[in-house]
Amino acid sequence: MDTQLKKGLIEYYILANLNYGDSYGYEIVKTVSSHLPITESTLYPILKRLESQGKVTTYSNAHNGRLRKYYQIQPEGLKSIQGFLDSWEKVQAIHEYIKRSVEDE
Amino acid sequence: MNRIEFIKTLSSHLSYVMRPEEVRELVDYYDEMILDLMEEGMTEEQAVSQLDTPEQIIDSVKGTPLEWDLPVSKKFSPYLVMLLILGFPLWGSLGLAGILLVFSLYVVIWCIPVMTGALAFAGVAGGLASTILSPLALMDGFHIGFTQLGIGLMLFGAGLLITLITISISKRFVRYSQKTTNYFKEKVFHKRGAISL
Numbered sequence: 001m002d003t004q005l006k007k008g009l010i011e012y013y014i015l016a017n018l019n020y021g022d023s024y025g026y027e028i029v030k031t032v033s034s035h036l037p038i039t040e041s042t043l044y045p046i047l048k049r050l051e052s053q054g055k056v057t058t059y060s061n062a063h064n065g066r067l068r069k070y071y072q073i074q075p076e077g078l079k080s081i082q083g084f085l086d087s088w089e090k091v092q093a094i095h096e097y098i099k100r101s102v103e104d105e
Numbered sequence: 106m107n108r109i110e111f112i113k114t115l116s117s118h119l120s121y122v123m124r125p126e127e128v129r130e131l132v133d134y135y136d137e138m139i140l141d142l143m144e145e146g147m148t149e150e151q152a153v154s155q156l157d158t159p160e161q162i163i164d165s166v167k168g169t170p171l172e173w174d175l176p177v178s179k180k181f182s183p184y185l186v187m188l189l190i191l192g193f194p195l196w197g198s199l200g201l202a203g204i205l206l207v208f209s210l211y212v213v214i215w216c217i218p219v220m221t222g223a224l225a226f227a228g229v230a231g232g233l234a235s236t237i238l239s240p241l242a243l244m245d246g247f248h249i250g251f252t253q254l255g256i257g258l259m260l261f262g263a264g265l266l267i268t269l270i271t272i273s274i275s276k277r278f279v280r281y282s283q284k285t286t287n288y289f290k291e292k293v294f295h296k297r298g299a300i301s302l
Contacts, residue, residue, distance in 0.1 A: 024137070024141075025134055025137055025138055025141070026137065026138055026141035026142065027141075029138075039156075039157060040134075040135065040138050040156055040157065041156075041157045041161065041162050041165045042165075044131065044134055045165070045166075064144070066137075066140060068137060068141075069133065069134070069137060
């Protein structure tokens, strides 16, 4: 997939992932990677950004004698997902337009 | 590379480009990744090799803007403002003295290249004039004209030589000036200077 498109989608994918339930770094990488190949280094700044925008919060939980950082979606994040879904009609219209340009040839 | 080496390399390099809390957060993130990968059955080395190298991580971090939330008090209290105004004769003159001191340092530093530059200009210009006009001196006699041509060429050569010297020391002085500027910048603003890894 086009990297620009991927960049735009990853954020919503992560938010959706967290909407299914709280998760931690490694699990998020694994889940996201099943559709959009992503590395740990790409994920980190996105999570940081989501956190600073108030779309997710973090908390630590003990796991096997160490602390694991969990990410939890916030109302602001849900709003962001809703906004993405609402803009889908527009995306579809653009998709149609692009598709027609190829078919007409 | 094992886990400890990875974390050490990462944190020592990052400490130049990030605040300590940011470094700790980022290192914790990667440490958690390594431990989670090891829980999946990988060895320590495999887990580390699975991740980007510290160098790659540092590169990617440098591309993202850091978030600044410096504790800046939003409002000056009227008392403080009054104190600042009343104290201006004191801190104003001290500040001005400081600025002039720095300025004089630059003047002193640049004295040398300016001097050699002047010598170079004098040599080249004088030499050229003397050489070009030497045919006129021939009218006073061959030996005078010939001497003037020789002296002119010598001056011109010396001028060129000093020009080369000026260029080479100017480069060095530009570097010195930049260093001094950075030093004062860091001293005054306590800012992180441009550090290249």
